Amino acid sequence: MNIFVCVKQVPDTETKITPTGDGSFIETASIKWIMNPYDEFAVEQALLIKQSNPAANVTVVRVGSVKDTEALRTAMAMGADDAALVEANDSLDSHSIAKALKGAIEKTGKKPDIILAGKQAIDDDALQVPQILAEMLGLPSVSVIVGFELNGTTVKVKREVEGGALEVYEVNTPVVLACNKGLNTPRYASLPGIMKAKKKPMAQYSLADVGVSDADRRVKYSQFRLPPEKPAGKKFDATDAAKQKEVVAQVVGLLRTEAKVI
Structure with missing residues (x-):
């Protein structure tokens, strides 16, 4: 069984984001990257899945810059067997990323049985790549899964829908599945795993190697900018009992006319 996992490196949530001078993307030089x-x-x-199927092979695939391969090394330290990296600009759109992932999977020469990915990336929140990849590969796809059960070549999955309800699907492999929080509890990489990850194979391809060009881009980004700073808060002195009624009237008036919460 061949299992592929599509991963993305994203800025740490505590990283301070700064747009580039021309507003075409964000400055990436000083960003701390995480999976x-x-x-x-x-x-x-x-x-x-590999624990129940020891002969299974787990390959992690990523599209992005080569300056930091932390996500792939982390996945291999957790227990993945090998990795593939497609060297590309971090600002690619979903369509180009999906096509690059497809090309990288095909480049490995291994026919996928199950392709797993996160339901979305926390940086662009596009929620598109797994579904586009499935369409390109001609495979069924189920997203936002919180339950998984494998029985031979059939997978039963549960997915969340609005209102807290669950949908249950049975699909045959090969299949593309987009995972949500609650599906499992990710393990930490052990020290022996981290040492072994340094020796595990990681193939590297260019966009041209996987058949992706500028013509595949469907979305171009521009005018990246930080949100406007919040105006300073207003303070009122109500320590003088004689002025408290006046202060309360001012606060209520601002809540009604400016904040519009009453």
Whole structure:
């Protein structure tokens, strides 16, 4: 069984984001990168499948810059067997990323049985790549899964829908599944795992190697900017009992006319 996991590196949530001078993207030089949290559930699910199927091979695939391969090394330290990296600009759109992932999977020469990914990336929140990849590969796809059960070549999954309800699907492999929080509890990489990850194979491809060009881009980004700063808060002195009624009237008036909450 061949299991592929698509992962993305995203800025740490505590990282201070700064747009580039021309507003075309964000400054990436000083960013601390981490594995997209939703992808951690996908990696963990792949490893759980491997525990029940020792002959299974888990390959993690990423599209992005080569300056930092933390996400791939982390996945291999957790237990993945190998990795593939497609060197690309971090500002690619979902369509280009999906096509690059497809090309990288095909480049490995291994026919996928299960392809796992996080339901979304926490940086762009696009929620598109798994579904586009499935369409390109001609495979069924189920997203936002919180339950997984494998029985031979059939997968039963549960997915969340609005209102707290669950939908249950049975699909045959090969299949693309997008994972949500609650599916499992991702493990931490052990020290022996971290040492072994340094020796595990990681193939590297260019966009041209996987058949992606500028013509594949469907979305171009521009005018990145920080949200406007919040105006300073207003303070009122109500220590003087004689002025308290006046102060209360001012506060109520501002809540009604400016904040519009009453």
